[in-house]
Amino acid sequence: MAQPPQKAFPVSWDQFHRDARALAWRLAAAGPFKAIVCITRGGLVPAAIVARELDVRLIETVCVASYHDYRNQGELTVLKGIAESVTGLGAEGEGVLVIDDLTDTGKTAQIVRNMLPKAHFAAIYAKPAGRPVIDTFVTEVSQDTWIYFPWDMGLVYQEPITAGARG
Template identity: 85%
Template sequence: MSPSSPKAFPVSWDQFHRDARALAWRLAAAGPFEAIVCITRGGLVPAAIVARELDVRLIESVCVASYHDYVTQGELRVLKDISPSIKALGDGTGKGVLVVDDLTDTGKTARIVRDMLPNAHFAAVYAKPAGRPVIDTFVTEVSQDTWIYFPWDMGLTYQAPINENSAG
């Protein structure tokens, strides 16, 4: 799905913060967690919010590149692996580790990270149907053909009505 999709889901900073806190509420019962691994770059912001809400101090990142041009998913590449000390948690399976991302789209990125931490708990703020089976907890589901505009990707500009023919 590309940014030119007619199904746009713009998310403000306020809405994202509320949704990330709602994710933390859902995760509170699934813990406790010894560490959080955020999938960069999208997982950085929700991981910070969830870490604050759940009082988790040990935060790591894994860097996986998939959207190379912000439009189409290309070949996935691990740019930065998870540290050995985090991988060693839960007898080397990731038990007690929370993996956080902003969105699970196709699930390809989460699958790569799940191979690294098979028993970690995977969470995303937003989920699309193709990615849902790979994660354990999410807040909001959107259709596969919806493009989510995250607040860090947007500026304040005019938005055309959903049905331009209805304006008049």
């Protein structure tokens, strides 16, 4: 089993919105895109922002469950595939943009890439193990970092980074 994440990377709503717009900025040159497929649940919010920025109206979801107990990635399960309205657009996903919030191990993206091999894959955040599976990302974090997304957090006290080192 992989080493559990040791570093925390909290992301505020403001930062996430800026990062999603930065992703759209990078993707503008890679388009135009006929449709967006967001990997749920994490890809829903960035897909909405990117769709607005790139003026894409056809948005579809693919539902893949991988984190069954929040911290540990388990067996990947496709809960909902991609609708024919998107898969029928182009040969093997050509002209389709696939969006997720994060590529961690790359396993989820690889499952979707098998469905749409010629689609353009993008994530806001990328870890080294997942980078080879995607085409565009904004911020790389180390493999031992856990990203706390704004929809996962409430307002609570944060320990200083060095507090854990004092023992």
